[in-house]
Amino acid sequence: MKRRLSWWQGGILMALLLLFTFSTFGAGRPLGASTYVPYFAGILFDLDPEKYPYLKEVHNAGAWEGVMLLGALLGGFVTSIFITKSFRLSVIPTGWKKYKNNSVVSRLVWSFVSGFLLIIGARLAGGCTSGHFLSGMSQTAISSMIFGGVVLVTLVVTGKIFYKSEANE
């Protein structure tokens, strides 16, 4: 059994899924995956959408992505159990140990902070890797191309500064 898909198999499948989602046979809308986060925050902290303009703005998109995300969790879980066999509990990624450090506290604190910033950044820009890169650039949206360029440059610069250039012993 094939345990991993190559980049081109994944790319073709992702393109087909994107087209299905956009088409009237599927959902008739783009694929996005960051609006659900403030939507879930609204649910968990029991904020009234009538009082918060942003929650009102994302009411429909947030719900759509919320349901989509539940499907994604299930899809990821089932695939990790039956196909990739990669399900295991772990706290520090191997790459973090190799190019950063071996500290649980460091990884968890950085995860928390970067998770927080990730959503602030995505909501400021109005999209993420799915909404801007995949869906936006497929529509040749200028906003998404600028976002893509800024993110690519920032990734490489941050990667150079934040991680070690040689693997730890």
Add this chain to the structure above:
Amino acid sequence: MILDRIETMFTTVANEPHGSVWTVLFIGFLFGAIIQYTRVDKFEKIAGFAMLRDTVVPKMLFLAIGLASIGLYFLVEAGYASYHIKPLMLGGIVLGGIIFGVAMTIFGKCPGTGPISIAEGRIDVLVGAIGGILGGLVFTLYFDKFKVLMGENLGKPTLLEYFEGHETLTILIFGIGLVIISIMIPLRQEFDEADLEKLKELEESDK
């Protein structure tokens, strides 16, 4: 209360014309499965790309965008889909892009791949998701202030508009160009030994 709100989430989707609840769950299931099956949710793939040690993410992204851009154009032409362009708000796009890029490098996840890592048991990503929910809360509470940072809405320009009259040629050059780029980017891979160990055992048992 929370249960009521979750019920509202499903009824909102059911009442909208964007696919039945089952269709949306199905799209999500495939999204999670493709990401999991190609392993692009892994820290080594995303942070690895930021370190230029792994190129699977950009190769897969550019290929998907290239193919989808051409397919989508013809779907729209045939009346089976429509464009939904995000507005250009320079402050938000540039500032948001920088914050997003820094966070994605350190976290080694993005909002779509994060949940799929949690589904395969990554505790650090779960902690990051709690940070993310708080980020969503802060953004919601101080939306009026963030909105000032986002700047003026400059409309929804697209590349196709700039080449009016030559849309088909433009989309073919754009799409095929991206596919060529995806093939040209040299393939580099940063593997997670912890992941591969288990795989070796499995491959032995498969034989």
